Amino acid sequence: MLFGLCVQCRVSLEGSMATGGTSSSSGEGFLSRMALNDNKAGMEGLNRDKINKIIMESSKGSRFYENELKKEQQVNQRIERMMLQKAHITEQQLSKAQAQVEKMTSDLERGRDLSRVIVHVDMDAFYAAVETRDCPDLMDKPMAVGSMSMLSTSNYHARKFGVRAAMPGFIAKKLCPNLVIVPINFDKYRAVSAEVREVFADYDPHFLPMSLDEAYLDISDHLEQRRGWPEALRTHLEDHGGLQETVELEGLSPVLFENSPSSSPCLQDAAGGEVEVFGTCAEEAVREMRFRIEQKTSLTASAGIAPNMMLAKVCSDKNKPNGQYRLPSNRQAVIDFIQDLPVRKISGIGKVTEKMLGALGITSCSHLGQEMALLALLFSETSWHHFLHISMGLGSTHIERDGERKSMSTERTFGEMGALEEQFSLCRELCQDLAQDLQKEALKGKTVTLKLKNVNFEVKTRAWTLPCAVATTEELFAVAKDLLKTEIDNVSPQPLRLRLMGVRVSNFASADDKKPLQKSIVGFLHKKQTDSSSTSQISSHKPVKEHPPKSPGQTQPSACPSMVQQRQGQEGHAWVPSRGGVEVGGTGENQQSFLQRPESGTDSLTCPVCFREVNTTELTVFNRHVDQCLSGVTMGQNNHTDTELERGPRVCEEEVEKEITGGKREEGPKEKGSELLSRCMLDSVGLQLDSSAGDHTESTTGLLLYETSTANISLSTVGLNPVCLNTCPNGDVSIHRANTLKVSSQSDPRVRVCLLSPGGPRPMTTPKPESRDHRGPALTCPVCQETQDTNDLTLFNRHVDLCLNQEVLHELGGLASVDRTTHTAPPAAHKGPCFRDVLFTE
DNA sequence: GGGGGAAGGACCA
DNA sequence: TTCCTGGTCCTTCCCCC
Structure with missing residues (x-):
């Protein structure tokens, strides 16, 4: 382990923290949470009082110290509350809790799995060892890796002075004036770590790295195979030139395998070099792994072998440095091992938890088991379940790989x-x-x-x-x-x-x-079918066969925000609704998926690759088209040109942006810009505006007006800047796939839709800070451009809607006027900010 | 009262 | 003179339904 913030904690309430803030084991007075933790390899038998005195003298009065003091007092208050709670627990409550604990214990016991062989490997003083290997002058000097602000690790010479990881360099210097502090070099450690991981992969290709110097492996399958291996596969040549000499000279770690003597003697190979033959059991496999790591990197590692991850982690610390420990895979051995183990040895129990448990008289795992009923009453369910697992020696037997990043x-x-x-x-x-x-x-x-x-x-x-x-x-x-x-x-x-x-x-x-651009087509399609919250109706659409995913180099460009947004939208992400305007992401019947038959009623499906309609409802025919499109993308030989496929929408966007924000629009007639915008918007999703009904003009205020009976309009391409939209009365307008506007109306064949074009005539203004509360971005109305004197998002949305309505109605010939400043309507149902709140800030 | 977001903290390497 | 960084998970508080 590197860099663990392991500060020794006091485990009783008697410390004077609760009253005066300082306590002492030596009469000098110090914060217990800042005292030295010497519970680490190479730190046995130190003069703790002397070291703590130096640490306290260096820290006292500093802002850091004051803050630590505050934190310590908070923990003590927590403990006081807990003890108060404990005092009110009745016998009846306790026996009820006891019954609950017993039931759970027997359930867990039934599920105990001792079948796996889990290994935890930890490189010894990793950063320091790498630096020492590369600079032999450091071998016999106390050294640490880090800076005057913070140390990442220290070598064993430095540990004799109380210098350890997570200690500021300036304090370490006071403890050990001759300490050499080497700056951290992550690139170097990463490179060495990669070498070590190559070895890990031979024993478990799906090993779980925890950091550069630590990993969990499940070697059960490896051992299965290993039993049948001939000796030649278990024989490794020893490189005397590098490692062994170095280790002996360094004196940093014991001679290789001192703690786990080989079951087989060294043999001479044909060339006269020494070879080591390893056995087939778990200990031998791990010994071999450590041997190979040392041969490859000249660095030593320690390992723990146990039936689960929790125990393996504890075991790896047992014979550190350069050692290993195996806990046999039987229940009694596990129970015996756990009995006297201090709770602080368990990963997940830190200084605060240790102190709280200590206040209840719990210091070892066996105490933990004895007091489970009490713990069930004092701690949350999650916490006491965790404690119960620990007390029974249970841990994860399945190494979770590829866990999702949060x-x-x-x-x-x-x-x-x-x-x-x-x-x-x-x-x-x-x-x-x-x-x-x-x-x-x-x-x-x-x-x-x-x-x-x-x-x-x-x-x-x-x-x-x-x-x-x-x-x-x-x-x-x-x-x-x-x-x-x-x-x-x-x-x-x-x-x-x-x-x-x-x-x-x-x-x-x-x-x-997470991976908006790496989704396979089948994922794309299935998403639409399985997402019940999605607005899509995959009516008449059976699952489509899977196509091979594109290689990384063939993923769609992600640099353009609006394109990303568009693709996301295709996959059913909701655009949070604002009040009064369009409803988004709901369950409206007007909403479609890409695979839905077009509104016109023609029998066709829309290809998710080229976005064009395929005149068939036969899925096999459709699949063939998709296949061709995909291979066209892959091979660069599509029915469509490269430009259309790879650059098409992007080019359109650029053209649009140029048209809207650049000089083109001013140079030519206004209709030209509007036409281009319309064409590009529709092209980008492969849909066409019904030309017989579609009609649009651009207003002087930057609004684009569409008149149409039925159309699908992509908003993504105008999403380079804030987009507002609204409808006239009788318009049934909805957004589906988050960014495509569908317009239709039963009652009025010519629905009018208004889009506020980006880069419109009114620049965004800086919000007035005094009108904001602490909850989020300032609110400036994108329509009237006035900073609203409200923090209430509902009111603000209402205002925007009213402004928009007024603007739209004005543009379309004007109906009623709306007082922009009136906020009389009942609050909207949604909470939190909406799309506008985010975009229309500064 | 439950769900969910925000804030803060414990803990890890 | 000087006390890290990046991540996960949990608890508590508060608001809303």
Whole structure:
């Protein structure tokens, strides 16, 4: 393990923290949460009092110390509350809880699985070992990797002075003035880690890396095969030139395999080199793995072998460094092993939990088992279930691979920063970095969180959830900057004095959000069929056969936001509705899927690759077309030109953007821009406006007016900038696939639709900060351009709708006028921000 | 009262 | 002079239905 923040905790309430904030084991007085944790390999027998005194003297009075003090007091208050609760527990409650615990225990016992052989491998003092290997001068010196601010790990010489991971370098220097601090070099460690992982893969191709220096492996299948292996496959040549010499010179770790002597002696190979033959059992396989790692990297590893992940992790620490430990796969051995194990040894029990359990007199896993009824009454269900598993020696026997990522973030610590420009500039940089990371993994998330740590080490997080997933720098920054501004306003006129800023994206709502551009066609189709919340009606559409997914190099370009949005929209993502205008993502009957027959009633299906209608309802024929399209994309030889397939929609967008925002529109007649916009919008989804009914003009206010009886209009291409839309009375307008507008009307054959074109005549204005609350972005009406004196999103949406209605009606000949400033309507049913709230800020 | 979002914190490497 | 970074999960609080 590297960099674990493992500070020894006091385990009783008697500490004076609760009263005065400091306690002492030596009469000197110190914060227990800051005291040295010497429960680590190479730190046995240290003078803890002396070391703690130095640590406290270096820290006392600092802002960090004050904050730690505050946190310690909070924990103590938690413990006091818990003890109060405990005092009120009745015998009856306890026996009821006991019955519950017993039932669960027997259920868990029945499900105990001892069949797997799980290995946890941990490289010994990894970063320090790499640096020492590459710079032999460091061999006999106390050294650590990190900076004066923070150390990542230390070698065994340094540990003798109390220097360890997660300790600031300046304190380490006080403990050990001769300490050599080597700057961290992640690239180097990554390269070595890759070599180690190559070895892991030979034993479990699906191993689970936990960090650069740690991994879990399930070697059950390997052992199965290994039993039949001839000796030659289990024989490895020892490289004397590198490793062994180094290890002996370093004196950092014991001689190879000191703790797990080989079952077979070294033999001479034909060339005179020494070879090592390994056996077929689990210990031998792991010993071989460690041998090969050492041969390959000159670095040593420790390992634990057990029937589950929790136990394997504990076992790997048992014979560290350069050792291994196997816990036999039988129930009694597991129970015996767990009995005296300190709870703090268990992954997941940190200093706070240890302290809380300690207050109840629980320090070992056997105590945990004895007090389960009490714990069931004092802790949450999740917590006591976890405790019960630990007390029974149960853990995961299935190594979860390819677990879904839940969030992605980036943060930076710096010297005090108070200047606004600097803060906003950094915020943008962070958004940019994060956007790049998101792009690498093709991720988009709905929740953007800003993390701030002030100079007093107080951490604040402020989050905002959007109706649709975002990923670009601008999208992230639009939210993050508003969150930041709100925090700045909150402390105004004082400056916001920061020492850390971070931006996080989470709430990857669905698999489609995560990999919007890597979805197979069958996934695309199935999504539509299985998503009950989707608006699609796959009427008459049976499952379509699977097509091979495109290779990474053939994925669609993701650089263009509107295209991404469009593709997402095709996959059924809802565009959160605003009041009064169009209803989106609902269950309206007007909504269609791509595979739905066109409104015209002709028997055809729309190809999801080329977006064209195929005049058939025969799925085999349709599939053949899709196949051809796909292979055309793959081979670059489609019925359609490269330009159409690869650049078509994109080019259209660019043309549109140029038309709208550039000089073209002003150069030529207005109709030209409108025509191009219309054509491109429709082309981009392969749909056509009914020319006999479609008719549109551009107004002086930037509104594009459509008159049509039946049409599908893509909004994505005009989505480069905010788009508003509304309808005239009697228009049945809906958005399906999130960005395609469908227009039809039973009552009026000529429905009129209005789109507010992007880059319209009115620039967005800066919101008035004083009119905002702390909950989110400022609200500026995109129609009247007035910053609204309300924080209520419902009222704001209502205002926008009213403004739009007025604007539209005016454009279409005018009916009734609407007072934009009146907000008399009942509040809308939805909560939270809508699409507009996000886009129409600054 | 339950669901869900926001905020904060514990814990990990 | 100086105490990290990036991630997951859980708890608590609060609002809304």
